[in-house]
Amino acid sequence: MDQDQRQRTLAWHETLELHELVAFNSIGLVKVKKGLREIQDPQLQTIYQQTIRELEMSLQELLQFYPLAPHPGESSEYRQYGDSFLAGDLLAFAKASVRNYAVAITETATPALREVLLKQLNQSVRGHARIYNYMYQKGLYPSYNLNLLLQNDVNLARRAMS
Template identity: 50%
Template sequence: MRETRPNQLAWHETLEIHELVAFQSVNLMRFKHAAPEVKDRMLQALYFQTIKDLEQNIVDLLQYYPKAQEAGERGDSYRELDEGYYAGSLLGFAKSSVKNYAAAITETATPQLKNLLANHLTKAIQCHTKIFNYMYERGMYPAYNLDRLLKHDREMAERALRFRN
């Protein structure tokens, strides 16, 4: 007998969408801020196309939030988004650094370079941990409260969509 799919997202789907919305919202604001400063018309056109695509991506993904499973207690504490934006941007960078170094190590045959990259990976992991702890301790990253995490995503995404420079 086949299992019927519930009318909600699986946990892992919810968390993947959270990662995508958070990452794209932070970068959408960054790109909107940077685009007017770009002087080369072709490059600026690429920025504007990327902005348009990210806006649509976020709108598309947010449609799935009502299907996210509810978990944990609901929290109403509000955090200033600017502080969260900067911390989230730093966290996203650290996370990408960990992934990039891990991938680079698998492509490296030279022992000295592999050791150097492994040392850099360790520093990137430590950096990520410090930034995560900073955010978690200040309520900016409610990692263990899915409802608050998704609420924060929505706030950040809506702010990114409204942002005009």
């Protein structure tokens, strides 16, 4: 692949990472916007407002790369329901949980703590599989349809920014 082609098309692996970031930031943006309504402290409100602006800018910047993503097959309409958002939020939490336990284990010197963390890591992996399988079976996470996966991200990001 020559340099011109690389500049017009994202690689598959970076497209999937882009997808993960857009989905994670979109869910976070919705949660931060909802949380802002509950905050009484003016300083914390300012922090939340800055976070909202930064997340919106991040999404706008990331979405600019979507036209460069590879597009196999055909795309279809995104199904956006309340359960869809909540399931996606749980999936993002499950992924973060697996990563956090894996990192914590590499920092653990005490064997008894390592065993507990390993047990909880395995539990987190099973939890991730449980929510992923649910979402896949319900058509909420089309992991084998890249076009639909990316269109879902765009729709979620737009909804979060509106």
